[in-house]
Amino acid sequence: MSDMERLCDLLFEVSNEDRLRILIRLGEGPMNVTGLSRELGVTTQEASRHLSRLGETGLTAKDPEGFHRITPYGELTLIQVQDLDFTSRHRDYFRTHVLSGIPGEFVSRMGELVDSRYLNDVMVTVHTIEKVLREAEEYLLNINSPYIASTFPLIREAYERGVEGRFIHTRDFAPHPVMEEQYRRGRDGIMDRLLTLLEERLVEEMDLVLYMSEKEVAILTFPLEDGSFDFHGFSSGDPRTHDWCRSLFQHFWERAEPKR
Structure with a gap:
């Protein structure tokens, strides 16, 4: 069997909804056929047939007590399927938005964003950013x-x-004139001291917008194919999404040039 045939066999097995549900359930812990059929709402014959196929593919294994367990190969496959889950849920978004500026190691972990919330309204995005600003305590x-x-x-x-x-x-980023005016009005010494809490770094280009605090990701958005932004994207307080976004920020931060 060729490598391509093995891949197609694997994709075929996890493309079946019931088999994928069984694999996900076994990822939570071992079960016997009766328990699986009852919990997932399928007949014992159907559950047994699906488990047989999953076992033949190496995704699950049956122990001497009659319990079926997910194998390490099955666990790895399940993690990788989650990446496709996120992509398929938001296929309309990714038809028009590109990830060309995102390092490959982060693209391969896109499944960690699966519990994020999709925002397709700019006003909702603005309100979410305002909420995150009000509630931030650390950074x-x-x-x-x-x-x-x-x-x-x-x-x-x-x-x-x-x-x-x-x-x-980016180097060509400039504060809005209104912001500069408010800053000048606030130049009472307090603002200067407050700005010591802000650290800036510069990059030549950046195909990404991200705003987050220690509690929540307000917005993560990718550019359209022409490089512009419609500010539709993803928001979340989910720990895995937060860790992904914070790690991505740190990746770019370490490679950016301090502003002088």
């Missing part, structure tokens, strides 16, 4: 997020609470 991480007038007072309040900020942006 704010920002990649190339555009200026939003309503967030400037919230950013100042966050710095007044001692929240630290890290901001990665």
Whole structure:
């Protein structure tokens, strides 16, 4: 059997909804045929047939007590299937948005975003960013997020609470004139001290917008095919999504140039 045939066999086995449900359930712990059929709502004959196929493929194994367990190969396959789960859930989004600026090691972990919430309304995105700003207690991480007038007072309040900020942006990024005016009006010495909590680094280009705190990812959005942004993307308080986004930020932060 060729490598391609093995891959096609594997994809065929996990393409069946009942077999995939069985594999996911066994990922939580071993079960016998009767328990699986009852929990998943299939007949014992169907469950037995699916388990036989999963066992032949090496995804599961049966122990002497009659319990079926997921194998290490099955666990690895299940993790990789989750990447496809996220992609398929949001196939309309990824038809028009590109990930060309995302390192391969992060693309291969896209399944970690599976519990994130899709935002397709700019106003909802803005409100989510405002919420994250209000609730931040430790830090704010920002990649190339555009200026939003309503967030400037919230950013100042966050710095007044001692929240630290890290901001990665392109060299041609410029504050909005309204923001500069508000900054000048606030030049009473307080703002200068608050800005010591903000650290900026520069990159030549960045095909990504990310805004997050220690608690929540407000928005993660990818560019359209022409390089522009519609600010539709993903938001989440899920720990796996948060870790993925924080790791991605750190990846770019370590490679960016400190602003002087």
